[in-house]
C-alpha cells in the first residue's frame with residue numbers, strides 16, 4: 001500500500017455550466033493525519049471534498065485513495081474507505097427512518113442483521129441520537145439531521161473521515177460533543193470548515209484554498225499566525241487567537 005492514504009495531483013474541475021472550481025490542486029495526506037481545508041466562500045472546498053469519495057470525477061489530474069486511483073472500477077473500494085459527511089444532511093438522508101438510514105451502509109456490506117443492529121445503535125450512541133431511531137429523518141431539526149448524517153458514516157467504520165462543515169447548525173453543546181467524538185477518531189480526518197476554532201482543536205495541519213488553488217499547506221499554528229496569508233485568503237483568525245475574553249484560553253467551559 002502507498003504510504004499516502006490520500007494523494008491529489010494536478011486536480012482540475014469545472015462544473016457543467018463552465019464555472020472553474022478547482023484549478024490545479026496537489027497535496028498528499030498520510031495515515032492518521034487530521035487535516036483542515038479552509039478558505040472563503042466559493043474557494044473550492046466542497047468541490048475538492050466531493051472528489052475524495054468519487055462523487056465528482058476529475059476533469060484533469062489524479063485522486064488516489066490508498067492503493068486505488070479513483071475511477072469507476074475502484075469506486076466501491078473508495079467508498080468503503082472514505083466516509084463522507086456532506087455539507088447538507090438532506091443530501092445524505094433518504095430512508096423512511098433514522099435507523100434505516102444508519103443501517104443502509106452496513107446492510108450494503110451484507111453484514112448479518114445482528115451486526116447491523118449493533119453498528120447502528122453504537123453509531124447513534126456516539127452522536128447521542130439513539131432516541132431518534134424510529135423518526136423520519138425529514139422531520140428532524142437541522143442539528144439532529146446532522147448528527148444522524150454523521151452516524152450514518154460512522155456505522156461504516158471508515159478508514160478516512162471526510163466532513164464538509166460538520167458543525168453548521170449544531171448548538172454549542174452538540175458542537176463540543178462532536179469535537180470530543182472526532183478527537184477519539186484516530187483514523188485520517190479531512191475537515192472543510194469555516195469554524196477555525198474547531199480547526200485549532202482538532203487539526204495539526206491546515207490546507208488553505210483560494211479561488212480553486214492551494215495557497216498554503218502546513219502546521220495549523222503557523223498558518224493562523226500568518227496575517228498576510230489570512231488577509232489574502234479572506235480568512236480571520238480563530239476567535240481564541242483574537243484575544244476575545246469570552247473565547248480565550250481562560251474561558252471556563254461547562255462540562256459536556
Ligand SMILES: Nc1ncnc2c1ncn2[C@@H]1O[C@H](COP(=O)(O)OP(=O)(O)OP(=O)(O)O)[C@@H](O)[C@H]1O
Nearest residue numbers: 015017019020021040041042043044045046047048
Ligand atoms: N453545482 C454547481 N454548479 C456550478 N458552479 C458551482 C456548483 N457548485 C459550486 N459551484 C461553484 O464552484 C466554486 C467553488 O464552490 P465550492 O462549493 O466548492 O466552494 P466552497 O469553498 O465549498 O464554498 P462555501 O464555503 O461557500 O461552502 C464557486 O465558484 C461556486 O459558485
